[in-house]
Amino acid sequence: MVNRLGAALLEGLFPNHCLLCGLRSRRPVPLCAPCARDLQPNHNCCPRCALPLPAPLPGTAAMCPPPRTCGHCLQAPPPFQRVIAPWLYCEGLAHIIQRWKFHGETRLTPLLARLWLQAADPGAVDVLLPVPLHWRRLWQRGFNQSELLCRELRALAPELAGARLDLRSVKRLRNTSPQAGAGAAQRLANMRAAFTARGHYANLRIAVVDDVMTTGATAAALGRTLQRAGASHVEIWCLARTPMQGN
Ligand SMILES: [Zn+2]
Numbered sequence: 722m723v724n725r726l727g728a729a730l731l732e733g734l735f736p737n738h739c740l741l742c743g744l745r746s747r748r749p750v751p752l753c754a755p756c757a758r759d760l761q762p763n764h765n766c767c768p769r770c771a772l773p774l775p776a777p778l779p780g781t782a783a784m785c786p787p788p789r790t791c792g793h794c795l796q797a798p799p800p801f802q803r804v805i806a807p808w809l810y811c812e813g814l815a816h817i818i819q820r821w822k823f824h825g826e827t828r829l830t831p832l833l834a835r836l837w838l839q840a841a842d843p844g845a846v847d848v849l850l851p852v853p854l855h856w857r858r859l860w861q862r863g864f865n866q867s868e869l870l871c872r873e874l875r876a877l878a879p880e881l882a883g884a885r886l887d888l889r890s891v892k893r894l895r896n897t898s899p900q901a902g903a904g905a906a907q908r909l910a911n912m913r914a915a916f917t918a919r920g921h922y923a924n925l926r927i928a929v930v931d932d933v934m935t936t937g938a939t940a941a942a943l944g945r946t947l948q949r950a951g952a953s954h955v956e957i958w959c960l961a962r963t964p965m966q967g968n
Pocket residue numbers: 739740741742743744752753754755756757
């Protein structure tokens with residue numbers, strides 16, 4: 722009640738404007754309801770890697786079985802049990818994520834965490850592990866966006882309140898070239914031996930938190946590193962999934 726009153730008061734004093742259309746959002750977050758509805762959910766996707774699957778034919782949605790594992794995951798199972806990526810990396814979300822990540826607008830973390838929780842049903846995990854940045858990139862950017870997201874998710878979701886935030890056990894060894902723009906083969910080459918882990922992960926459910934999953938090369942590299950450290954249950958939680966080129 723007090724929180725709601727406080728939020729209403731704040732909204733009156735400092736109205737939030739929508740990041741996408743510029744109109745007053747009339748909500749405690751800087752995204753108006755119509756623009757939020759325009760974001761594209763990633764419902765019909767592979768449960769293992771969250772790759773969007775071809776849409777069901779019109780009129781057949783009711784008889785369609787639940788989404789099935791994609792051909793890539795059947796052929797070569799990835800080193801993680803599932804990916805939760807509730808949104809597609811559409812233009813609107815890309816705009817918000819880029820402002821958050823590259824323009825230092827960390828005030829957008831609560832908006833992104835709320836969007837994630839609104840669409841995902843994660844369940845409890847033992848460890849929240851933000852994808853580590855190389856120290857040099859962390860120094861340049863000043864923050865690790867995945868760590869901010871972890872902290873906010875833990876603060877907002879009661880089932881995550883008991884999860885351990887793991888910031889020290891995994892290190893990024895290589896300052897890989899920015900993944901945006903690199904091809905799939907280049908990304909894979911970049912990510913080989915990119916991480917090292919010195920924690921104990923046996924019998925723990927680990928959620929690796931990232932912002933956007935593109936080819937999955939980062940997730941696979943980290944998943945393999947965690948498996949070598951004894952992990953048997955790794956999930957990747959990210960905001961959005963980019964469809965693979967050619968899909
Ligand atoms: Zn708007």
